[in-house]
Amino acid sequence: MKLKVKASCNVCGDVYHEVDLKGERLSWFNDQLKKSGVAPVSWDHGDHILVVYVDKRGSARASYTYPVVKTRLAKQNWRRVKAKALVDSNVNMLFANWNNKLYCDSYWRLATEPEEVLPHADTARIASLDGREFWILSSGANRMIIARMLGWHRDFFQAMQELLTQATLAEPDIVGNPVVQAVLASIASTPFFYTSNSASVFSDLNKRVKATRAALLAKHSLNGELALLIDSLNSHDTLKDALLSATPRQISLLVKYYRTLKNTGVLKAV
Amino acid sequence: MLMVRKFRCAMKLLRNVNSLLSVSRLGRMVNALALVIGLDKLGLLALLESPRSIEEIAAFIGDVKRQAFLEELLKALVNEGVLDGSNGLFRVNKATVKKLYSMRGSHPFFKGAEYLLAGFEEFMYEILVEVLRGASFDFVSPEVATLFYLQNSSPAYKIGREILLELGGGKNLKGKCILDLGCGFGVEPLTILEYLDFDCHLICADFFSNVVDECMHTMVEGESTPLPAPKPLKDLDNVEFVVLDPSMNTPFPLPDESVDSVFSFQLLHWSSYPQRIINECARVLRKGGTLMIATPLKDDNETTTIDVVVKASGGNRIYTESELSAFMEEAGLEVYCSFLSNFMVARKPNNSRK
Numbered sequence: 001m002k003l004k005v006k007a008s009c010n011v012c013g014d015v016y017h018e019v020d021l022k023g024e025r026l027s028w029f030n031d032q033l034k035k036s037g038v039a040p041v042s043w044d045h046g047d048h049i050l051v052v053y054v055d056k057r058g059s060a061r062a063s064y065t066y067p068v069v070k071t072r073l074a075k076q077n078w079r080r081v082k083a084k085a086l087v088d089s090n091v092n093m094l095f096a097n098w099n100n101k102l103y104c105d106s107y108w109r110l111a112t113e114p115e116e117v118l119p120h121a122d123t124a125r126i127a128s129l130d131g132r133e134f135w136i137l138s139s140g141a142n143r144m145i146i147a148r149m150l151g152w153h154r155d156f157f158q159a160m161q162e163l164l165t166q167a168t169l170a171e172p173d174i175v176g177n178p179v180v181q182a183v184l185a186s187i188a189s190t191p192f193f194y195t196s197n198s199a200s201v202f203s204d205l206n207k208r209v210k211a212t213r214a215a216l217l218a219k220h221s222l223n224g225e226l227a228l229l230i231d232s233l234n235s236h237d238t239l240k241d242a243l244l245s246a247t248p249r250q251i252s253l254l255v256k257y258y259r260t261l262k263n264t265g266v267l268k269a270v
Numbered sequence: 271m272l273m274v275r276k277f278r279c280a281m282k283l284l285r286n287v288n289s290l291l292s293v294s295r296l297g298r299m300v301n302a303l304a305l306v307i308g309l310d311k312l313g314l315l316a317l318l319e320s321p322r323s324i325e326e327i328a329a330f331i332g333d334v335k336r337q338a339f340l341e342e343l344l345k346a347l348v349n350e351g352v353l354d355g356s357n358g359l360f361r362v363n364k365a366t367v368k369k370l371y372s373m374r375g376s377h378p379f380f381k382g383a384e385y386l387l388a389g390f391e392e393f394m395y396e397i398l399v400e401v402l403r404g405a406s407f408d409f410v411s412p413e414v415a416t417l418f419y420l421q422n423s424s425p426a427y428k429i430g431r432e433i434l435l436e437l438g439g440g441k442n443l444k445g446k447c448i449l450d451l452g453c454g455f456g457v458e459p460l461t462i463l464e465y466l467d468f469d470c471h472l473i474c475a476d477f478f479s480n481v482v483d484e485c486m487h488t489m490v491e492g493e494s495t496p497l498p499a500p501k502p503l504k505d506l507d508n509v510e511f512v513v514l515d516p517s518m519n520t521p522f523p524l525p526d527e528s529v530d531s532v533f534s535f536q537l538l539h540w541s542s543y544p545q546r547i548i549n550e551c552a553r554v555l556r557k558g559g560t561l562m563i564a565t566p567l568k569d570d571n572e573t574t575t576i577d578v579v580v581k582a583s584g585g586n587r588i589y590t591e592s593e594l595s596a597f598m599e600e601a602g603l604e605v606y607c608s609f610l611s612n613f614m615v616a617r618k619p620n621n622s623r624k
Contacts, residue, residue: 216393263484265413
């Protein structure tokens with residue numbers, strides 16, 4: 001599908017772009033249109049990226065820009081921390097502590113060396129290296145670097161940033177916590193499940209989380225995979241233990257609905 | 271003007287519910303079926319295939335401490351024809367039970383209450399026994415909260431809310447400040463906002479922080495919104511949130527005469543303090559402002575199946591139309607519309623001194 005878009009870029013002024021959406025990107029675009037009435041398309045403007053939300057008629061409804069860094073920075077003295085990937089995530093991610101210059105690459109399978117990307121991680125931004133875009137998210141000393149995948153839009157960048165901020169409240173040193181990494185990696189694997197429901201998942205990881213009998217009713221309207229995970233909660237000592245036996249998709253679903261499940265009382269942290 | 275509004279509402283209801291005059295009766299029947307499902311799960315229906323005294327029924331349940339509530343339960347079921355009760359003996363009326371079960375699968379009103387019915391299948395029957403045995407059940411328990419979280423999103427409730435908005439001023443409510451009293455988990459504010467094309471200032475109020483928290487995080491999305499991307503309700507400039515005191519010892523945290531309308535859908539029968547709630551609504555309403563209330567209303571003081579289900583779920587009871595009118599008048603409000611044994615709208619007079 002060819003789309004002609006006239007939009008306002010806050011760096012370049014009024015711009016006119018054409019984009020040819022095909023395959024997975026087109027399918028995702030239509031999905032977003034159906035869901036929210038608008039969908040984002042983005043263009044690389046060199047030192048910044050323009051994201052335009054268009055409606056079903058192709059009219060621009062809102063636009064944003066964010067800076068992009070393409071220059072290589074000198075390597076710094078970073079130290080790798082060995083850790084096991086606890087879930088099978090398809091997303092390439094680095095977890096780092098900026099202050100201590102430590103990083104963990106258990107979810108990183110790219111040819112680009114972590115040390116190439118890490119110097120950019122002084123603050124949240126986008127780095128474009130070797131023709132690939134890396135999203136650098138920052139909260140306290142914690143850094144999460146994600147290789148952007150097809151179809152990801154700016155809202156997801158913000159969502160992951162919010163997620164990292166919530167994770168940091170419970171875990172100021174993400175490099176040393178493979179369970180928190182596993183939760184983040186699971187959500188990144190299924191990014192479109194994400195909502196802002198997740199805040200207390202991280203602080204509850206070491207608590208016993210029980211399903212009440214309200215789960216008997218709720219399970220009829222829950223995704224089957226999530227219902228299975230909820231069923232299993234009562235047989236684990238902590239939420240962390242339960243998540244270690246779960247799939248990334250199940251973890252993402254739990255994170256998506258966690259606030260609601262706690263607010264209604266289906267789940268109780270004890 | 272009022273007749274026009276009523277006519278529009280009635281037409282809407284006819285289109286969607288199929289039956290205009292029997293809404294109140296259907297409500298009682300749905301709750302009767304919920305109780306039948308509960309009794310069936312407990313084995314009581316089988317017991318009642320032969321005539322049984324209340325003592326025999328209490329002995330079957332065991333450790334019944336609330337004899338009066340058991341009496342209310344049985345009487346309400348007799349009134350709905352589920353039980354035959356004569357000479358102090360109760361026996362199940364199989365034809366009525368069969369009819370109720372068949373309506374579950376076929377009648378739109380019953381389909382709209384499916385979560386209530388499923389709740390009685392899953393756990394409410396246990397709660398009924400706990401209450402009969404003396405437990406004090408809280409209507410914000412996980413079970414009831416979950417049941418109503420799911421129930422509240424049913425199309426039947428959406429229609430009900432839109433009818434109440436129609437009765438309370440319809441699209442004339444655009445641009446007004448509306449207090450959504452008992453906003454629940456978020457579906458209700460969305461209905462109000464969408465109905466008014468997001469053109470109003472909405473104060474979402476509920477009695478429990480977990481409910482308000484969930485409401486705040488309800489996502490606003492879809493083609494009907496003016497937003498470029500999905501957002502939680504809390505991020506909308508024209509929506510704010512307040513948590514109220516469930517004991518009603520503290521006034522609503524809103525100034526006198528600060529809102530144009532109060533919208534309260536299916537809330538009043540849950541609270542033990544209906545008069546205090548209506549007094550507070552009257553206080554915060556501007557002169558000429560409207561209070562819109564939807565709550566099941568009954569014809570007389572007889573206990574109904576709705577009363578029993580509400581009490582078993584930790585709520586208070588339902589009221590007669592004259593009781594609700596009296597609450598309004600006591601608060602200095604003038605009732606100007608009562609509709610379908612469910613809806614009542616009152617206005618704060620322009621010369622009000624309260």
